[in-house]
Amino acid sequence: MKVTLIFLLLLSQSLCLAATDNDQQLRKVQSKIKAVSGNLSRLKKQRGDASSELKHIEKQYGKISQNLARLNKQVTQKQQRINEIHKEIKIQQRWLDTQKSHLSGQIKAAYALGHQEQLKLLFNLNDSSRSSRVMTYYQYFNKARLNKLQHINASLQLLSTLEVEKQLEKQKIAELAQQKNTEKQKLKKSTSQRKSLLKKIKKDYKSKSSQLTKLKKNERQLLGLITALQQAKTPQLPSSFSSLPFSKLKGKLPWPVSGKIIKSFSRQSDGVLISAKEGRNVRAVAHGQIVFSNWFKGYGLLVIIKHDKNYMSLYAFNQSLYKEKGTWVEAGEIISTAGKSGGRDKTGLYFEIRKKNKPLNPKKWCKKR
Numbered sequence: 001m002k003v004t005l006i007f008l009l010l011l012s013q014s015l016c017l018a019a020t021d022n023d024q025q026l027r028k029v030q031s032k033i034k035a036v037s038g039n040l041s042r043l044k045k046q047r048g049d050a051s052s053e054l055k056h057i058e059k060q061y062g063k064i065s066q067n068l069a070r071l072n073k074q075v076t077q078k079q080q081r082i083n084e085i086h087k088e089i090k091i092q093q094r095w096l097d098t099q100k101s102h103l104s105g106q107i108k109a110a111y112a113l114g115h116q117e118q119l120k121l122l123f124n125l126n127d128s129s130r131s132s133r134v135m136t137y138y139q140y141f142n143k144a145r146l147n148k149l150q151h152i153n154a155s156l157q158l159l160s161t162l163e164v165e166k167q168l169e170k171q172k173i174a175e176l177a178q179q180k181n182t183e184k185q186k187l188k189k190s191t192s193q194r195k196s197l198l199k200k201i202k203k204d205y206k207s208k209s210s211q212l213t214k215l216k217k218n219e220r221q222l223l224g225l226i227t228a229l230q231q232a233k234t235p236q237l238p239s240s241f242s243s244l245p246f247s248k249l250k251g252k253l254p255w256p257v258s259g260k261i262i263k264s265f266s267r268q269s270d271g272v273l274i275s276a277k278e279g280r281n282v283r284a285v286a287h288g289q290i291v292f293s294n295w296f297k298g299y300g301l302l303v304i305i306k307h308d309k310n311y312m313s314l315y316a317f318n319q320s321l322y323k324e325k326g327t328w329v330e331a332g333e334i335i336s337t338a339g340k341s342g343g344r345d346k347t348g349l350y351f352e353i354r355k356k357n358k359p360l361n362p363k364k365w366c367k368k369r
Helices: 002-113 117-123 128-204 208-231
Strands: 261-263 272-274 281-283 288-296 300-306 311-321 334-338 349-355 358-360
Touching: 002 128, 002 288, 002 300, 002 311, 002 334, 208 288, 208 300, 208 311, 288 311, 300 334
Parallel strands: none
Antiparallel strands: 261 272, 272 349, 281 334, 288 300, 300 311, 311 334, 311 349, 349 358
């Protein structure tokens, strides 16, 4: 009996110890699960923060690039005006030289007659009728000389005005150059920030499977956006725009940008990727209304044009956006510039054509190259 009691006590104790060990192990496992869950939450938040930061940087980069393009255009216009002023000054100076030469001859002739030239002409003429004619000619001559002097004075004033305008234009060019330098410094800083951020993002998506998951998620989000835009009320085409339906334009559409197609339409791609230099103009392939013009995850600065109730065209990875949502555009109108937004390494334009939610092969809709 005593042996049995001792055995039961030992068994009970060992069971308690085992239960205690199991509890400890369970707590350890739960603690690990909690730590892993925390890490996952933190990683998701970091990815979300990185995506938000990328959006901010790329939108900022686009605006700076747009400002630089505008400043370059202004500098070109100012330089052209200076060149025009130079030509106008040369023309005026040549005209002045000619008029001065003519006037010089007239002044010498007048001087030869002396200070009282009119009286001398009068006294030197015996015939009264001839004298009258000569005096009339003299008045014409004198009037022409005065007109010439007035024209010369006007030309001199114009030269002075042109010189002042030239100096002002040069001053404006200097100011624009300073603004350009400031914008270039901003662009350099923005480029550096983007580069650092992309390195951080790439560490989170090292494996191909995680990259594929990311791409599929981006595609689903884009499809959701397209569906929402497709379901929205179809805008009324303004009477000033060409009325040919989009469905009749198959095989006739212009390409949005010139460049080699580096990724074709396929099961893996709903559109085509066109190689294009950064900053190259991107044009609408047909008339329509801009229904989206903003940054979109995975596609960067994105433009979507709704052509009618069925058809849309998409332009992604842009550097800068030139048109706002709600704007009507004609075929060939500049809507953006090609870039590498959306976290890309290489520049280019991603282009899609869709009928409702169905992607169409752009090669069948755009003109043969």
